Amino acid sequence: MSGFSLAVTGFAGLLALMALRLPIGLAMMLVGSLGYIQLNGLDPFLNYIRTTPYQIFANYTLSVIPLFVLMGAFAERSGLAGDLFKAASAVVGHRRGGLGMALIGACTGFGAICGSSVATTATFARAALPEIRRYRYDPGFSCGVVAVGGTLGILIPPSVILVVYAISTEQNIAKLFKAALIPGLMAAAMYCITIAIMTRLNPALGPAQKRIAWPDRVRPLLGILPAMAVAFIVVGGIYGGVFTPTEGASVGAFIMLLIGVGRRTLGLQGIGQAILQTAEISAMIFAILLGAEVFNAFLALTQVPTAAAEMIAASGWAPYTVLIGLLAFYIVLGGVMDELAMILLTLPVFFPIVTALDFGMPVDDIAIWFGILVLIVVGIGMTCPPIGLNVFVVASLARDVPVTRIYRGVLPFVLSDVIRLGIVVAFPVLTLYLVKLLE
Numbered sequence: 001m002s003g004f005s006l007a008v009t010g011f012a013g014l015l016a017l018m019a020l021r022l023p024i025g026l027a028m029m030l031v032g033s034l035g036y037i038q039l040n041g042l043d044p045f046l047n048y049i050r051t052t053p054y055q056i057f058a059n060y061t062l063s064v065i066p067l068f069v070l071m072g073a074f075a076e077r078s079g080l081a082g083d084l085f086k087a088a089s090a091v092v093g094h095r096r097g098g099l100g101m102a103l104i105g106a107c108t109g110f111g112a113i114c115g116s117s118v119a120t121t122a123t124f125a126r127a128a129l130p131e132i133r134r135y136r137y138d139p140g141f142s143c144g145v146v147a148v149g150g151t152l153g154i155l156i157p158p159s160v161i162l163v164v165y166a167i168s169t170e171q172n173i174a175k176l177f178k179a180a181l182i183p184g185l186m187a188a189a190m191y192c193i194t195i196a197i198m199t200r201l202n203p204a205l206g207p208a209q210k211r212i213a214w215p216d217r218v219r220p221l222l223g224i225l226p227a228m229a230v231a232f233i234v235v236g237g238i239y240g241g242v243f244t245p246t247e248g249a250s251v252g253a254f255i256m257l258l259i260g261v262g263r264r265t266l267g268l269q270g271i272g273q274a275i276l277q278t279a280e281i282s283a284m285i286f287a288i289l290l291g292a293e294v295f296n297a298f299l300a301l302t303q304v305p306t307a308a309a310e311m312i313a314a315s316g317w318a319p320y321t322v323l324i325g326l327l328a329f330y331i332v333l334g335g336v337m338d339e340l341a342m343i344l345l346t347l348p349v350f351f352p353i354v355t356a357l358d359f360g361m362p363v364d365d366i367a368i369w370f371g372i373l374v375l376i377v378v379g380i381g382m383t384c385p386p387i388g389l390n391v392f393v394v395a396s397l398a399r400d401v402p403v404t405r406i407y408r409g410v411l412p413f414v415l416s417d418v419i420r421l422g423i424v425v426a427f428p429v430l431t432l433y434l435v436k437l438l439e
Helices: 003-019 024-040 042-057 060-077 080-092 098-111 117-127 129-134 139-150 160-169 173-201 214-223 225-239 245-262 268-302 304-315 319-334 339-355 363-381 389-397 403-426 429-437
Strands: none
Touching: 003 024, 003 268, 003 304, 024 042, 024 268, 024 339, 042 268, 060 080, 060 117, 060 160, 060 225, 060 245, 060 268, 080 098, 080 117, 080 214, 080 225, 098 117, 098 129, 098 139, 098 173, 098 225, 117 129, 117 139, 117 389, 129 139, 139 173, 139 389, 139 403, 160 173, 160 268, 160 339, 160 363, 173 225, 173 245, 173 363, 173 403, 173 429, 214 225, 225 245, 245 268, 268 339, 319 339, 319 363, 319 403, 339 363, 363 403, 363 429, 389 403, 403 429
16 A cells, blocks of 8 residues: 555554544544554554653653643633623623623633633633623523633633743744734734624623723722733743743742632632643643654655655745645634644644745744644644534523524634634734844
8 A cells, every 4th residue: 555545544544543532642643553563564653652752752842841831720710800800891891791791701801811712711601701701691692702702711821831832933933922922912802893793783692781980990900910920920931031931830829829819719729620631631741742753643644744745845826825735624624623633634634735835035024934733724624524522612501692603603703714814824924023122
């Protein structure tokens, strides 16, 4: 069997195992191992697998993942998410759709201290969704706002997805964080614009609330100072070169722990739960990383990624045509696959293709730009049918709202995301401006 045929068979087998609900890390490990043995033999595979796990997990850069997850877990259990929502709703809640905009603003602030989309979605589904619905917001629309707001957990740096992308493609994490900020803030702004348009067209989706006097807004605003301080220290410190992303994550986790203990909202039980949650999420991510490494080694032996890059580079197709095709495929794939597995599975093939194309930029700039584009399409995939992981997270906590109704609430925001994706594709400067400015 040729390398190409074996690669196609491997992808088909992987999708079949995923359809059978086998954990994605184990599925990639199994298919990659069998393919490696088929191409190279058992003894070379045993030599490879004997050293590979240590080489992967001894990577110092990987330590940033559990630290960012831990920082987000401490923030979730310290009640900071609720404080962010109360402060934002005090400022804009009196506007039509204002509570939805407040939730987007709170997710933006929380995204700066939590690098996980699912964690952000689950946190605000518990902290803000009951409050929004109490004020007679449409159930499907309000659940849709929570689902898309959760994607800001990865769109606003720090982001676990960007860390994984950086490690997989050997890019600088700090530069990717800088590149993600403007597109991430664009996402928040465009979500708020979408809410304003939808509630103007149909006021019943998000009725305006009673205006709060300015003196009564001070206390909620003061309540968000700890969260904002942590975000400023961590993200500002990384941008300013004061410390590395790993050091910033450790500082952020420690300060978040002190804030939770000092506010008496984080006790021993909460600390234990946060540590357990961090261990579970980190173990899942590391298992997927190991499985992806073995599967990618199998793909490298088939030489399919290199051949695909050479074929497309020699095809004469316009670079933007190829890029748009890859991004469209990502959006479709994101509707049926976990975001972390999706990027680890496709990057070995797609990354060489994109970096071989001539966009009139240095290869390093293309790699950063493509990373942000991947981040955006991953966010779209987390809210798109038929899976849309964030939608199912919200549905699991709002059991009285049908999933189909949540998807209807999400669709206007998906359109907003596609427009934003087109803008970032057309203007790479939006991702590269801060990278160049803060060098």
